[in-house]
Amino acid sequence: MGRPQPSTHPAKTALRDQLLTARRRRPLVERSEDARAIARALTAAPEVRRAATVAAYVAVGSEPGTAPLLSALLAAGKRVILPLTLPDRDLDWAAYAGDQDLAPARLGLLEPVTTPLGPDAVATADVVLVPGLAVSLRGERLGRGGGSYDRALGRVPVDTFTCVLLHDEEVGLEVPTEPHDRPVTAAASPGGITRFAATF
Incomplete structure (x- = not known):
């Protein structure tokens, strides 16, 4: 299957706006408050409690915050890996051990400065x-339209707990889909x- 292309689906664009x-x-x-509540919910989830490695991300802008979550994951002894956006918008990954590992990157993101582990990490x-x-x-996720996470999720084994972080009113909406969209198992x-x- 070819790599997902940035989405220009009109219904998706309208819903994103x-x-x-x-x-x-x-x-x-x-x-x-929402960021702290999401961190509590996830760190109490059995899938996260028994996980050794968690792939996460640093929220930016108006996204539900991840700072309390990342701190809680490290405090619980989890190995945390965060994405690095490649020039073709695919995702590499690198280990995270605290905010000292982060630096400003393209697209206004904060990314680790540690050694890249490769897209398959x-x-x-x-x-x-x-x-x-x-x-x-049904787990159909609406992203920002770049296709980065659809590509990453395509590398993840089907029995892996994959979870999107959202506000309450963003869960359970009808989401327009395209063939390359990868569903998640939870929100x-x-x-x-x-x-x-x-x-x-």
Whole structure:
């Protein structure tokens, strides 16, 4: 199968615009509370508690925050790997041991400065946490449209716990899909973990 191309699907674009506008309007205090609630929900989840390696990411802008989560994962003794965006928008991965490992990167992201592990490193994770804008009750995830995480999820074994981090109202929406879209097995939001029946 060819690599996913950036999406220009009109229905996806309209839904992205709507969701991004709502996120930008969310008060800063609420964002901080949501980030802590998501961290509590995930660190209590059995899939995360028994995981040795967790693939995560550093949230930016109006995304649900990940700083409390990353701190909690390290405190629990997890090996954490974070993405590095390659020039073709594929994802490499590198180990994370604290904020001293992060530096500004392309697309306004913060990425590790540690040694790259290769794009296939995501397949070694017991849990894969991904960003998104919405998810359906079938696990269909709406991302930003670059295809980076669809490619990464394509390398992950099908029985791996893959989870998108969202606000409560972004879970359970009807999400337009394309053939290259990769579903996830769960969503984490301030209200807790929503698990989806396997349809793939």
